[in-house]
Each structure stands twice: as structure tokens, then as C-alpha cells.
Amino acid sequence: MTYTRAIGIACGAIIDRIVRALALSRIHPNVLTFLGLVINIVAAFLFAAGSFRAAGLVVIGAGLFDMVDGRVARETNRVTRFGGFFDSVLDRYSDLALFMGLLVYYASINRFFYIVLTAIVMTGSVMVSYTRARAECTIPKCKVGFLERPERVVLIILGALADRMAPVLWVIAILSNLTVIHRMIYTWQETRRLEEAQLRAVPTPPESHAPSPAPPYA
Numbered sequence: 001m002t003y004t005r006a007i008g009i010a011c012g013a014i015i016d017r018i019v020r021a022l023a024l025s026r027i028h029p030n031v032l033t034f035l036g037l038v039i040n041i042v043a044a045f046l047f048a049a050g051s052f053r054a055a056g057l058v059v060i061g062a063g064l065f066d067m068v069d070g071r072v073a074r075e076t077n078r079v080t081r082f083g084g085f086f087d088s089v090l091d092r093y094s095d096l097a098l099f100m101g102l103l104v105y106y107a108s109i110n111r112f113f114y115i116v117l118t119a120i121v122m123t124g125s126v127m128v129s130y131t132r133a134r135a136e137c138t139i140p141k142c143k144v145g146f147l148e149r150p151e152r153v154v155l156i157i158l159g160a161l162a163d164r165m166a167p168v169l170w171v172i173a174i175l176s177n178l179t180v181i182h183r184m185i186y187t188w189q190e191t192r193r194l195e196e197a198q199l200r201a202v203p204t205p206p207e208s209h210a211p212s213p214a215p216p217y218a
Contacts (some may be wrong), residue, residue, distance in 0.1 A: 009139070019071045029073035036065030040094035042094070047101030047160075048108075056160030062094065063153055088129070091149060095125050098156060117169050120180065122177030125152060131180050135187040136180050139194065144186045145179030147172065 022032065039062035046055035067088060073079045099122045106114040128147065135142035152172055159168030 024073040032069040044097040048104035070211030147175040
């Protein structure tokens with residue numbers, strides 16, 4: 001067994017125990033989702049204060065709630081349509097809160113360029129989610145592209161713990177917007193495929209064998 005496999009099994013066992021404990025406590029999964037948002041807001045304040053490493057540790061704690069809320073919902077048979085919607089909305093607020101913290105920090109040290117870069121990152125992050133949600137109103141699935149929320153969170157944690165947020169912002173800015181473009185192209189291809197399939201499925205009217213009407217007399 002490899003070290004990474006052993007670490008994965010150990011972490012999985014710890015998360016399973018946490019899920020079982022939370023399930024026994026009867027805490028509602030939506031409460032866990034909300035607590036994840038609150039913890040991310042704390043991390044945002046730490047980012048705004050320039051305490052990047054502390055913020056990174058707090059984001060790790062918030063990520064734990066992101067991992068367990070859905071599993072607790074399944075464990076306690078509380079999976080609902082609203083729960084999925086609520087989780088998605090609060091995830092967007094969590095992302096934006098972290099970037100707002102960075103905006104405040106870069107504004108406080110008069111780094112205009114990084115304010116603009118963070119704004120681009122915020123836009124790309126929101127559009128990654130929006131393009132998928134909007135596309136899936138038209139096609140069955142649009143889960144393509146590399147940079148979804150888990151990858152963004154991991155990058156933010158790594159940048160914060162290493163106190164090197166600038167390279168991370170560049171990576172997120174580029175990859176998030178490439179993911180948006182990828183999803184737009186994929187949706188265009190899928191909609192064309194569906195439209196062509198619908199056209200092929202439309203039956204052609206049978207030819208009529210009735211005699212043509214006689215021309216009117218002059």
C-alpha cells in the first residue's frame with residue numbers, strides 16, 4: 001500500500017466518524033452548510049487583515065463542513081431539492097467572501113493591479129458556476145472544464161499557507177475563464193447535436209397519390 005493510499009484511507013475513516021457523530025447529533029445538514037459560510041467569512045476577515053496563513057487554516061476548517069453536509073444529509077435521510085440549492089447558493093457566497101477579503105487587503109496596501117486581478121478572479125469563479133447552471137437548463141449535463149470549486153479552494157489554501165496568493169490568483173483567473181469558454185463551446189456542440197437529432201426524428205409527410213385538381217376553364 002502506498003503512503004498516499006494510506007493517508008486517503010485514514011482521512012476517509014476520520015470523515016466517516018465525523019459524519020456518524022453529526023448524524024447522531026441530529027443537526028440539520030443546512031445548518032452545517034451555513035456554518036461553512038460563517039467560517040469562510042472569518043477567513044475573509046483574516047485575508048483582509050493580511051493574515052494569509054491563518055486564513056488558509058480556517059478555509060481548511062470550512063472545507064470540512066463542505067465535505068460532510070451532503071453526507072450527513074444522506075446518512076440522516078434528509079436529502080432535499082432545496083438542500084442542494086441552498087448548498088450551491090452559500091458556496092457562491094463563501095467564494096465571494098474570500099475574494100472580498102483579498103480585495104480589501106490589496107486596497108489597503110494600494111495595489112491597484114491586484115485589485116483588478118482579484119475582480120477578474122471573482123468574475124471567472126461566478127461564471128464557471130453560472131455557465132453550468134444555465135447550460136443545464138438546455139442540455140442534460142455540462143460538467144466539463146478543469147477549474148471547479150474544489151480545485152479553486154485547494155489553490156486558495158495552498159496560496160494562503162505558502163503566503164503566495166499572487167501566483168494563485170493568476171492561475172485561477174486564467175483557468176476559470178478557460179473553463180467558462182470550454183463550457184460555452186461544449187454547450188454549443190451539444191445543442192447543435194440535440195437540434196440535429198430532433199430534426200432527424202421529425203417524420204416526413206407521406207406523398208399524396210390523389211389526382212391533381214383539373215385546371216380551371218379559361
